[in-house]
Amino acid sequence: MTNAKDFDKREAILQAMLELISKHGFHSSPMSEVAKKANVAAGTIYHYFKSKDELICALYVHKRETTLQHIFKNDDPSKPFKDRFRHFYLQTINYFTTNPKEFYFFEQFMNSPYYGMLKKEEITRLEQPIYDFLRKAVFTQVLRDVPPKILIAMVVGSANALIKLRLSGEFMMTSSDLELAFFTCWDGIKRV
Amino acid sequence: MTNAKDFDKREAILQAMLELISKHGFHSSPMSEVAKKANVAAGTIYHYFKSKDELICALYVHKRETTLQHIFKNDDPSKPFKDRFRHFYLQTINYFTTNPKEFYFFEQFMNSPYYGMLKKEEITRLEQPIYDFLRKAVFTQVLRDVPPKILIAMVVGSANALIKLRLSGEFMMTSSDLELAFFTCWDGIKRV
């Protein structure tokens, strides 16, 4: 069996778990279903992951990395911060709009006891890029003089809420709505 | 058995469930533990609630109502909107800071399949007060001309993120930090 195939199998398991959890929650995502959806035997999962907990945590780390890459794609460090931030903001919203499974999984994961199982360093590592991006802007006096952690929380929190609203389908959000949302965010955090 | 005692039992069950879920998640909150914590027999729970699902949904509705009351407490409709909004904003953060169990439960509930079990009318009824409060301000040209749903999402989303950050204990938030956060929010949503 080739490495490629192994990779496929591991990937298939992660993807199957993602789909089940995003749809039915941790509750109703048994390993047997994961196995079925991934087209492997139940026991096979345990070759790649020590336990269900570990599989779920690995899924989180994996998808966070992928997500980060997408969000920072096409970032042009030479542009003014505002442009880069706008890009980041809208990219995030669009990414999750087209990848709702990842979004639902993240939301559930981060509000579950699983989140506490991650190593601190792991969490830090995954959050670092965004943290660095915004902190630099505070120091260079582009953003309000507010603790970066707070700014990050507020920006990310409001972006997430927008994504959730959009995905819920109860409000048709146009791109001009998104533009308004961006300015609402920006006018809050920019230095006056 | 007196009515008071009866009331206590139902209440005790709800409270026990709240504490377990906020601490261990839905996953690890079996009815047997709820019963133990509430000092009732397992079967007794089913006198008051038809199923675990129903108990959890009832808990959500119950706590949402209580929370709403607290958040709007001391609201003075005669004051300017900004003052009222500031009161609402800080009150919310303080309420959940002192009632973290409710917060953690809400976050888990709203990101779980349980949320979908609630009747639409129920959700509407619980969200109405906040919705009305902010929508009026949009119409009277105090707030940006942005769809109220979007404004609500952003305000509530960022407030929630702040609460989560505060409760996480990884960042000591002073009251002046909160004041900054408030202005960050306000400057974003106010009409310029």
Next chain:
Amino acid sequence: MTNAKDFDKREAILQAMLELISKHGFHSSPMSEVAKKANVAAGTIYHYFKSKDELICALYVHKRETTLQHIFKNDDPSKPFKDRFRHFYLQTINYFTTNPKEFYFFEQFMNSPYYGMLKKEEITRLEQPIYDFLRKAVFTQVLRDVPPKILIAMVVGSANALIKLRLSGEFMMTSSDLELAFFTCWDGIKRV
């Protein structure tokens, strides 16, 4: 509280149990449902019957007695045996056709472990009238010289099967069909 009322209550409980069992089986006929259907409190049932088993057995005895009375109603001992037997045969089928609950209950009861809880004398007492009726006919050389127990079994067994067929609704049985059935039975047991 008058005796009449007490009687009503006992009767209501028996009737409620009959309806539940005939419809849902012993399985799905909990005491709480019996209480609800009989408009009494659950505890009240235990004033009239020591246990669920006893209630079910009492119901059997009660309904057997009632049934026997109906079946032998209008029996004219002065008539020839064949006429009396025909009357008895058709009367039985008609009785259960109009009282299916009783029939379904009997069938379930007699094929359940409950039947074994009845005292032998009780069973004998309830079966005696039919037994006597047929045995006499054997001795007076109207019926075949076959052990009465066997004749009874065959007559009753085939009558029951007819009733079940009729109640099942899968075969519309006319009164001429019944007449044919009677002759099929009679030609089998009569002495040649």
Next chain:
Amino acid sequence: MTNAKDFDKREAILQAMLELISKHGFHSSPMSEVAKKANVAAGTIYHYFKSKDELICALYVHKRETTLQHIFKNDDPSKPFKDRFRHFYLQTINYFTTNPKEFYFFEQFMNSPYYGMLKKEEITRLEQPIYDFLRKAVFTQVLRDVPPKILIAMVVGSANALIKLRLSGEFMMTSSDLELAFFTCWDGIKRV
């Protein structure tokens, strides 16, 4: 584990259920006891059967098939109908006399709500052989011109009653008694 052994496990579960139900009724035949009697873990049962209901229905279908085979064994289509019928009649009584568990199970099953869970086609398929056997005899003017459904009901009903009487132990049935019973049945259904 070999195929033979797998087969044994499924079979063992069915057999365990048969023995428990025939002895104690549906009521007192918990899955845990079935597991114990079959020497498997409780969960294993659910590998082979989706639910208790399904297991019980599968048991019925399985045993009906087996029973049919035994009853029609040594049937010689070249013989006159009367001989074949006699063979069928006595074979049935003898089969259940030596397999009382099957008999008690059938009686309980067919008078329980479980029976209604079977698909109509399944029931038809299982009853077809007997139905065909007797209907043909009606058409070829060997039997009375009575709707076959009625004849079947009466024959089967009376045979069952005989078996029940025999198994009850309260009446020692000799083979000459059986012969008498056969003629009682035959003289009833034959064309005169």
Next chain:
DNA sequence: CATGAATGAGCTTTCATTCAT
């Protein structure tokens, strides 16, 4: 490496029965 039958602890829920009022 891969399989999937087997496990059994533990889950939610039911229900006959009791007993304080």
Next chain:
DNA sequence: CATGAATGAAAGCTCATTCAT
């Protein structure tokens, strides 16, 4: 006598995990 809240044993069933093949 009547009530019905409370009990808790026991039911049916799920599912993470193991291990012989």
